[in-house]
Amino acid sequence: MDLIPGIDITAGALAAQKTRLDIVAQNIANAQTTRTPAGGPYQREQVNFETELLNRTDGANSLLQSVKVSSITTDKTPGQTIYDPSHPDAGPDGTVKMPNVNLAYEMVDLITASRAYEANLSFAKDARELAMKTLEIGK
């Protein structure tokens, strides 16, 4: 039963944007990480979205598409190399490979993701208000 219009779609979008926020947090948190289990410095990650057909039973609306995270890809761009011989991860030439995280990009991503989340939240709020207004027909 879908009482509140479009709420399933918004729920998918909220989950997807939340994943994006998580990844932005991960990128910012690892902006100085020079060691990873895979070896080498941390590589920033990106979230990619894809549409998702909703499994609905009511015929007319069965083609509604929500969104989900299709993949989380790693940005392969090489990061900065700095000279710091005292660093434990420094190579024989005294240079350290730093992560390719650019805080300016991450802040832009953070703002976009949180605004997108807010947009979906205001849809959810509006949809709920519509459902409540519909119930007022009977009053």
Add this chain to the structure above:
Amino acid sequence: MSPIDSISSALNTLAAPPTQGPTKLPAGLSDGLSAPSAPVDGFSRLLDGLVSSVSGKEAQADAITSQVLLGDSSQLHQSVIAMQEASTSLSLMVAVRNKLVESYQELMRMQA
């Protein structure tokens, strides 16, 4: 003869639109009011269905919320949406019940 019996015969003539299939609506109304546990056709079955759907939604919202609180899930929005759906279906049930009581009272006023 109880007042409900007397209006149920009035209902038999009034509230039976031809498209309504098995027209047990008046019986359901009076049975629902005198013996709420008896599952019969009509309003009482409708209310029964609504109540169980509302309680199902509330149980679902409870389950999701406790998952979030216990840290098993981080889908905070799912919990709030589930609670909202439960509250909307409760409002729907209340709206149906209000309509039902309103029409009952309207019929009761006929004899005044």
